[in-house]
Amino acid sequence: MTQWQGQLIKIDDYRWKIPENYKTGMRVPGLIYASKEMLESLREEQALEQVVNVAFLPGIVGYSFAMPDIHWGYGFPIGGVAAMDIKNGVISPGGVGYDINCGVRLLRTNLSEAEVRPRINQLINALFHNIPSGLGSEGKIKISQKEMNQLMVEGARWAVKRGMGFEEDLDVTEEGGCLSGADPSKTSDKAVKRGMPQAGTLGSGNHFLEIQVVKEIFDPHTASIMGITEIGQILVLIHTGSRGFGHQVCTDHLRIMEQAVSKYGIKLPDRQLACAPIESKEGQDYLAAMACAANYAWANRQCIAHWVRETFSGIFGKSPEKLGMRQIYDVAHNIAKIEEHTIDGRKAKVCVHRKGATRAFPAGHKDTPRCYLEIGQPVLVPGDMGRCSFVAVGTEKAMKESFGSTCHGAGRVLSRGAARRAIRGADIIRELESRGITVRAESVSALAEEASQAYKDVTEVIEVVHQAGISRKVAMAVPMGVIKG
Amino acid sequence: MGIRGMRRTFEIIDHTADVGIIAYGTDIEELFCNAALALFSLIAEPESIQEKSHLDLRVTSDERDSLLVEWLNELIYFFDAKHILFNRFDIESLTQNELKATCHGEAFDPIKHKIKRGVKAATYHMLRLDKNNDGYKAQIILDI
Numbered sequence: 001m002t003q004w005q006g007q008l009i010k011i012d013d014y015r016w017k018i019p020e021n022y023k024t025g026m027r028v029p030g031l032i033y034a035s036k037e038m039l040e041s042l043r044e045e046q047a048l049e050q051v052v053n054v055a056f057l058p059g060i061v062g063y064s065f066a067m068p069d070i071h072w073g074y075g076f077p078i079g080g081v082a083a084m085d086i087k088n089g090v091i092s093p094g095g096v097g098y099d100i101n102c103g104v105r106l107l108r109t110n111l112s113e114a115e116v117r118p119r120i121n122q123l124i125n126a127l128f129h130n131i132p133s134g135l136g137s138e139g140k141i142k143i144s145q146k147e148m149n150q151l152m153v154e155g156a157r158w159a160v161k162r163g164m165g166f167e168e169d170l171d172v173t174e175e176g177g178c179l180s181g182a183d184p185s186k187t188s189d190k191a192v193k194r195g196m197p198q199a200g201t202l203g204s205g206n207h208f209l210e211i212q213v214v215k216e217i218f219d220p221h222t223a224s225i226m227g228i229t230e231i232g233q234i235l236v237l238i239h240t241g242s243r244g245f246g247h248q249v250c251t252d253h254l255r256i257m258e259q260a261v262s263k264y265g266i267k268l269p270d271r272q273l274a275c276a277p278i279e280s281k282e283g284q285d286y287l288a289a290m291a292c293a294a295n296y297a298w299a300n301r302q303c304i305a306h307w308v309r310e311t312f313s314g315i316f317g318k319s320p321e322k323l324g325m326r327q328i329y330d331v332a333h334n335i336a337k338i339e340e341h342t343i344d345g346r347k348a349k350v351c352v353h354r355k356g357a358t359r360a361f362p363a364g365h366k367d368t369p370r371c372y373l374e375i376g377q378p379v380l381v382p383g384d385m386g387r388c389s390f391v392a393v394g395t396e397k398a399m400k401e402s403f404g405s406t407c408h409g410a411g412r413v414l415s416r417g418a419a420r421r422a423i424r425g426a427d428i429i430r431e432l433e434s435r436g437i438t439v440r441a442e443s444v445s446a447l448a449e450e451a452s453q454a455y456k457d458v459t460e461v462i463e464v465v466h467q468a469g470i471s472r473k474v475a476m477a478v479p480m481g482v483i484k485g
Numbered sequence: 486m487g488i489r490g491m492r493r494t495f496e497i498i499d500h501t502a503d504v505g506i507i508a509y510g511t512d513i514e515e516l517f518c519n520a521a522l523a524l525f526s527l528i529a530e531p532e533s534i535q536e537k538s539h540l541d542l543r544v545t546s547d548e549r550d551s552l553l554v555e556w557l558n559e560l561i562y563f564f565d566a567k568h569i570l571f572n573r574f575d576i577e578s579l580t581q582n583e584l585k586a587t588c589h590g591e592a593f594d595p596i597k598h599k600i601k602r603g604v605k606a607a608t609y610h611m612l613r614l615d616k617n618n619d620g621y622k623a624q625i626i627l628d629i
Contacts (some may be wrong), residue, residue: 072501074610098605194566244565247605272610399532415499484611
C-alpha cells in the first residue's frame with residue numbers, strides 16, 4: 001500500500017486540516033481529529049484520501065470530518081462525518097454504509113463482579129443459546145410480511161408493544177428508536193426476504209454482545225445520572241445493526257444512485273460515493289428506505305436486549321426490574337439524519353452523514369433525552385474484545401464544530417487477512433480466558449479477525465475526542481464475557 | 486489459493502475492514518464464474534458444497550463492470566435470504582448488460598457446512614475489469 005502523501009496542517013495537538021486547495025474539486029477542507037502518534041499509521045492507508053473525496057460532494061458544508069478511529073472504507077472512510085445543505089446537497093448511501101444503523105445499546109445492572117464472575121460460564125452459555133447470532137441462524141421471532149411492514153415503520157416500539165422491553169427504553173434510544181419518514185414501499189422484495197428471518201439476530205463480523213465490569217469512573221456525578229455508580233458494577237453492551245435487510249437496502253439504492261449520478265450531472269472521484277440530490281426522488285426514496293432499515297436495527301437491538309434481561313433473570317432468579325437492568329442508551333453509528341445546526345451564525349437544516357461516527361448532542365439540546373438534559377446525550381464507544389469500552393457524553397463544542405458528532409469505536413489497523421495470518425482464533429480464546437474473559441463464538445476462525453491486535457487502542461481514540469472537546473469521557477468498563485457471531 | 490493446474494482462477498486480497506477478490510478468465514464468461522467461486526470460497530469450504538440442485542439466474546446492468554457487481558450481489562442475496570451455497574456456474578449468455586446463468590449447489594446445512602464469514606455486499610469501490618493478452622482480470626471489494 002502506498003503512503004498517503006497529502007498535506008496536513010496542524011491546528012492544535014488534536015486537530016489537523018487538509019486544505020481545500022489540496023485537490024481541485026474539493027468544496028471544503030478536511031478536518032482530522034487525531035494525535036500526532038496516530039498520524040503516521042493513518043498515512044499508511046488511503047483513508048485520508050477518502051476524506052478528500054468526500055469533500056467533493058455537492059452541498060457539503062463546514063468540513064469533511066474524520067474521527068480518530070478513522071480507517072479505510074469504501075467511498076466514505078469509516079469514521080467519516082459530512083453534513084450536506086438540505087437545499088442543494090446530496091445524500092449518499094455510501095456515507096451511511098451497508099449496515100444501516102449499526103449501533104450499540106448499553107444496559108446497566110445492580111449486579112457486581114463478585115456476584116457474576118462465579119456464574120460467568122453459565123451466563124455466557126445461556127446468552128449464546130438464547131440470542132441467535134451466527135450465519136444462517138434464524139431469529140426466535142417469526143414475522144409475517146405485514147408485521148415486517150409494521151416493524152419498519154415503528155422501530156424499537158414494535159418490539160416493546162410485543163412485551164419485549166419497557167416504554168422507558170424508548171426514551172433513552174436515539175430518535176426514540178424510530179426514525180420518521182420510513183416507507184416500506186421504498187424497500188425491495190429482496191430486502192424484505194433477507195430481513196424477515198434475521199429479525200432478532202446478532203449477526204457476524206464485528207458484532208458482539210459483552211458483559212462488562214466498570215473499571216474506572218472519570219465523572220461520578222454524570223455517571224450516577226446514567227446509573228453507573230460503582231467500580232465493579234456489571235454492564236451489558238450490544239453491538240449489531242440492520243442485518244441483511246440494511247445491506248440489501250444499501251445495495252438496491254446504490255444501484256439507483258449510480259444512474260442518478262449521470263442523470264444529475266454529478267462529478268465524483270470514486271464511484272462508491274454515488275449520490276443524488278437530497279430533494280430528488282432518488283434521494284427521498286433512499287431516505288425513506290434507510291429509515292426502514294434504521295428502524296429494523298432498533299427493533300433488533302430491542303429484541304436482543306429483552307433476551308439479555310430474560311437470561312439474567314433466569315440465572316439470578318430475580319426480575320429484570322429487581323436486577324436494575326435499565327437501559328443507559330442506544331446510539332446509531334451508521335446513519336444519515338436531517339438535523340438543524342448553526343452555520344456561520346445562522347440556523348440551517350443539513351443532512352448529517354455519520355459513517356462509523358456517533359451523534360454527540362450536548363446538555364440542554366432538544367433531542368437529548370429528558371433524563372440526560374443536565375449531562376448531555378450518552379455516547380457509547382466500544383473497544384475491541386480484549387481491551388475496554390467507554391461511556392462519554394456529547395458537548396457544546398461538538399455541536400459547534402463537528403455537527404454534534406464524535407468517534408464510534410476503536411477502528412481497525414490490521415486487515416482481516418493480516419489478522420488471520422498473525423493470530424489463531426483458538427489462541428485468542430486461551431489468551432482471553434487467562435485474563436478472565438470468557439468468549440463464545442459461532443466461528444472460531446473468524447475470531448482472529450476481531451482480535452485486539454487488529455484494532456487501535458480505544459483509549460487513545462477516546463483521549464483525542466475528550467481532549468479536542470467533542471465529547472467528555474465518563475466511565476470505562478472491561479469485558480468479562482463476550483459473544484461473537 | 487484458487488490455482489487449478491497452471492491457470493489462475495482467483496486470488497483473495499486484503500482491504501482494511503473488508504476483503505477483495507481478483508478474478509481471472511481466459512474469456513469473460515470464465516471470469517464471471519471465477520469471481521463467483523471466489524465469493525463462495527470466502528463464505529464456506531468449497532469442497533463441502535455438493536451439486537444437489539440448480540437455479541437459473543438473470544442479472545442486468547448498464548455496464549459490464551457493474552454487471553459483475555450485480556451478479557455477485559445476486560448470489561449474496563440467494564445465500565443470505567435463501568441459504569443456498571453454490572459451487573458451479575454455467576454461463577448461458579453474457580452481453581454488456583445482461584447475464585444468464587445456471588448456478589449449481591445445495592441448501593446450507595449447519596451440520597455439514599462450516600460458514601467462514603458473512604458477506605454483506607459486493608461494492609463499486611476500487612472496481613476494475615480489464616482485458617489483457619492473457620484474457621480478463623477483475624478486482625472487486627466485498628463488504629464483510
